[in-house]
Amino acid sequence: MSDMQMTDIRARFNISYGNFKLDVDLTIPGHGVTALFGPSGSGKTTILRAMTGIERFAGTYLAINDEVWQDDAAGIFLHTYKRPLGYVFQEASLFAHLNVRRNLEYGMRRIPEAARRVSLDHVVALLDIGHLMARQPEKLSGGERQRVAIARALATSPRILLMDEPLAALDPKRKEEIMPYLQRLHDELDIPVVYVSHSPDEVARLADHLVLLDGGKVVGSGATAELMTRLDLDVAHGDAASALVSATVVAHDAEYHLTSVEFSGGRLLLPQQQATIGQSVRVRIQARDVSLSLAPQCDTSILNIVAATVTELSADAAGQVMVGLDANGTRLLARITCKSCVAMDLVAGKSLYAQIKGIAILK
Numbered sequence: 001m002s003d004m005q006m007t008d009i010r011a012r013f014n015i016s017y018g019n020f021k022l023d024v025d026l027t028i029p030g031h032g033v034t035a036l037f038g039p040s041g042s043g044k045t046t047i048l049r050a051m052t053g054i055e056r057f058a059g060t061y062l063a064i065n066d067e068v069w070q071d072d073a074a075g076i077f078l079h080t081y082k083r084p085l086g087y088v089f090q091e092a093s094l095f096a097h098l099n100v101r102r103n104l105e106y107g108m109r110r111i112p113e114a115a116r117r118v119s120l121d122h123v124v125a126l127l128d129i130g131h132l133m134a135r136q137p138e139k140l141s142g143g144e145r146q147r148v149a150i151a152r153a154l155a156t157s158p159r160i161l162l163m164d165e166p167l168a169a170l171d172p173k174r175k176e177e178i179m180p181y182l183q184r185l186h187d188e189l190d191i192p193v194v195y196v197s198h199s200p201d202e203v204a205r206l207a208d209h210l211v212l213l214d215g216g217k218v219v220g221s222g223a224t225a226e227l228m229t230r231l232d233l234d235v236a237h238g239d240a241a242s243a244l245v246s247a248t249v250v251a252h253d254a255e256y257h258l259t260s261v262e263f264s265g266g267r268l269l270l271p272q273q274q275a276t277i278g279q280s281v282r283v284r285i286q287a288r289d290v291s292l293s294l295a296p297q298c299d300t301s302i303l304n305i306v307a308a309t310v311t312e313l314s315a316d317a318a319g320q321v322m323v324g325l326d327a328n329g330t331r332l333l334a335r336i337t338c339k340s341c342v343a344m345d346l347v348a349g350k351s352l353y354a355q356i357k358g359i360a361i362l363k
Contacts (some may be wrong), residue, residue: 006028007065008027008028008063008065009027009028009030009034009063009064009194010026010027010061010063011026011047011051011061012024012061012062013047013060014057015046015050015060020041020216022047022050022216023217024047024217024218025218026218028209028211030064030190030192032104032209032210033195033207033208033309034195034208034209035071035197035203035206035326036194036195036196036211037197037200037203037210038213038214038219040198041051042213042214042216043215043217044196044213045196046216047194048087048162048190048196050062051160052080052083052124052162053069053078056070059072060072062319064160065192067159069083076313084111084159084160085156085158085161086160086191087153087162087163088149088150088162088165088166089166089170090169091162092137092142092146092163094137094149094152096137098137100133100134100137101131101133103135104123104133104155105155106152107152107156108120108155108158108246110156110158112156115157118154118155121239123151123155125186126184126189126248127184129144129147129151131136132325142169142170143170143174143177143178145276146166146169146170146174146178147178150181150185152193152296154189154191157189159192160194161192161193161194162193163194163195163196165196165197166178166182167197179205183206187304200240200242204228204282204284204362208223209221209222210223210224212233218282220233220235226331228242229333230295230332231324236314236322236333237314238316238317238318239288240286241289241316241333242285243284243330244282244284245265245282245284245285245330246263246280246282246330247262247263247280248262248278248279249279249281250267250278251277252272254272257272257274258271259271259272261281264328264329264330265329266307266328268306268308268359269304270283270359270361273361281362282362283361285356285358285359286331286358287334287335288335289356289359290325290333290334290353290355290356290357292340293355294353295353296353304355304359305327305354305355306353306355306356307327307352307353307354308332308351308352309326309350310325310347310348310350310352310353311324311326311348312324312348313341313347319337320335320337321335321336321337321338321346323335323336323341323346325354
């Protein structure tokens with residue numbers, strides 16, 4: 001088996017539920033975070049259930065890196081309790097009669113000591129729950145309960161972590177509270193995560209790889225930054241359309257409370273960040289926050305202006321056009337009016353300047 005095969009997750013499911021049919025054949029990275037994204041009823045949670053083995057679906061093939069968990073053609077089926085996986089639901093589902101420590105120990109005891117790859121101390125520190133260990137679940141906030149639920153899943157030393165909209169039941173404040181911990185899991189643990197979400201913001205902040213689902217079929221699969229700017233996909237249209245940019249922190253301006261980052265297309269100024277010089281960051285630039293100019297502007301309040309080339313154009317909402325841009329190897333999107341597009345005579349290959357009004361730093 002090649003190194004590429006050794007680090008892949010292969011999943012082939014052909015499942016029918018009444019009028020719904022899931023027909024997918026996926027190869028996704030065996031590391032980092034893969035997001036399953038699509039409208040309700042597109043098959044996201046069904047894929048997670050098939051991966052757990054809770055239900056045995058005929059004609060299934062599933063291999064996690066170098067281990068085959070199900071191959072019906074070869075008569076292989078690993079029961080759920082034998083699959084080294086962690087599962088985090090929308091609701092924390094903690095054992096109400098056990099305190100936090102005993103909830104974590106319950107998960108850890110499932111795994112023989114020799115097979116434990118994640119220490120309980122590491123999990124507790126990673127999710128910052130040391131001060132909660134003696135509390136009962138009813139004494140925890142929604143965000144704290146979900147952090148404990150994630151810790152319990154990780155305490156089983158899983159080969160893969162499945163997360164089914166883990167932030168859906170939380171209010172915006174609690175979501176922001178828990179998001180940095182999810183980002184720490186991404187950065188510090190070498191455990192592949194399959195993450196189901198309806199939220200473009202969560203996908204942009206967490207996912208390395210993106211699988212787009214619609215009607216039980218895969219309509220796109222690839223690097224998140226690439227798929228989010230593909231104009232043949234719905235995710236690159238509408239008010240939430242955005243581009244992800246990988247950048248490096250290069251300077252801080254204490255006087256004006258700004259941070260400078262560099263990417264392939266140039267330098268961007270952001271509101272001051274708690275980040276070190278040389279740190280890699282991911283920034284999100286929404287298409288609605290990008291305007292276009294045929295000449296560089298100087299008498300403007302917009303600080304971030306980069307040279308770019310039009311790569312393609314696609315109709316968006318009524319009276320709107322989505323413009324694909326290449327900023328020296330980095331893909332951007334601009335959502336402008338059809339009238340502006342005609343007035344500027346925009347066509348593929350045209351050089352211009354992207355004026356970026358807003359940038360969100362994600363990690």
